[in-house]
Amino acid sequence: MTKIDKAHHPDCLLQALSTTTSDHCPLFLSLEEQFHHKKRFRFELFWTKLDGFLEAVEEGWTCDMEIVDPFHKLDILLRNTAKHLTAWGKRKVGNIKLQIAVAKLVILRFDYAQERRLLSVEERWLRCTLKKLILGLASLERTIARQRSQIRWLQVGDANTQLFHLVANGRKTKNFIPALSVNGQIITNQKGKEDAFFDSYSDLLGRDVAQDHTLDLEFLGIEAVDLSELDMPFMEEEIWKVVKDMPADRAPGLDGFIGIFF
Structure with a gap:
């Protein structure tokens, strides 16, 4: 020791x-000292192919009727739907790695038994079914890893699952900040890091103050540009065009919902 x-x-x-x-x-x-990653909601692309997906969205799309502010209401709706879909996805799919491990163990037992005797019809059927199940779960696991990796140039048929997992774990580790050094002090707790970032960016941005001087554009001969249309509200057609042009497997915001959900 x-x-x-x-x-x-x-x-x-x-x-x-x-x-x-x-x-x-x-x-x-x-x-x-333990560093806990805060779990974020991730909309899984394969959820849309499972039975009962639309029903799960309808059940989760609920909000308090007393909320009248449209932006607050939409935020609550998305949050409730995210929680419901996460629980529904866990119940529907379960632990993929555990299911694959159990299936492999049962197949191994059948392989040992086949060396000593002939398998029955039911045993052969179960062994074949488990092998098909492993293929399906492996494909599902590869799809999840591919979505996590965010490598656009990989083809759908690529079976390098190890690469997907390495890239996904690498991105997760890279995005995590374990500690900050502020004025010679090491900060490791989450609240302290949030305050340090807030104070730092507040100092960089500063505060809005009235300007003592301005530019005479007419004297400089610079023609004024009419920007009044920038103050016009967004049209519904413009918003839907932006939403429909989003990649189906990418999340445009921090809420975790990808383009295919919309």
């Missing part, structure tokens, strides 16, 4: 592991 200064690092434990095939002893450092 390797000793460390417990007075300065009370939540750390440094211990030696076995040497195994080498004469060097690796050291394992464990920390009590």
Whole structure:
């Protein structure tokens, strides 16, 4: 056991592991500090192909009737739908990795039994069904990983699942900020990091103040441009055109809903 200064690092434990095939002893450092990634809602592309999807959306698309502000109401509707679809998706599909592992274990038992005796008709049917199930679940797992990876140049038929998972995990790790250094102080908790970012950007943006000087565009000979149409409200046709032109498998905002949902 390797000793460390417990007075300065009370939540750390440094211990030696076995040497195994080498004469060097690796050291394992464990920390009590846990970094929890906040789970975000992700609309899965395969949900639309499952039975009962529209019914699940209708059940989740609910809001308090007392809310009259349209923007607040839409936000509540999307939040409630996201929660309902997440729970519905878990019940509908379940744990894909666990199902594949269980199916492989049962098939392995049948393989062992087939070496000693002939399988019955029911056993052969179950073995064949489990193999088809594994193919379907593997394809579904590959689809989820492909959507997470966000690599546009990969073809649909590419079966390099390991690449998809590596890219998806890499993006998740890259987007996570474990700690910040502010004035020589290391900040690791979520609230402290949020405050540090807010204060930093507030200092960069500054505050709006009245200008003491301005430019005389007429004296400079610069013609004025009529920008009054920019103040006009968006037309319904313009909004629908933007929505329909969005990629079906990409989320334009932070709510997690992709283009195919709209």
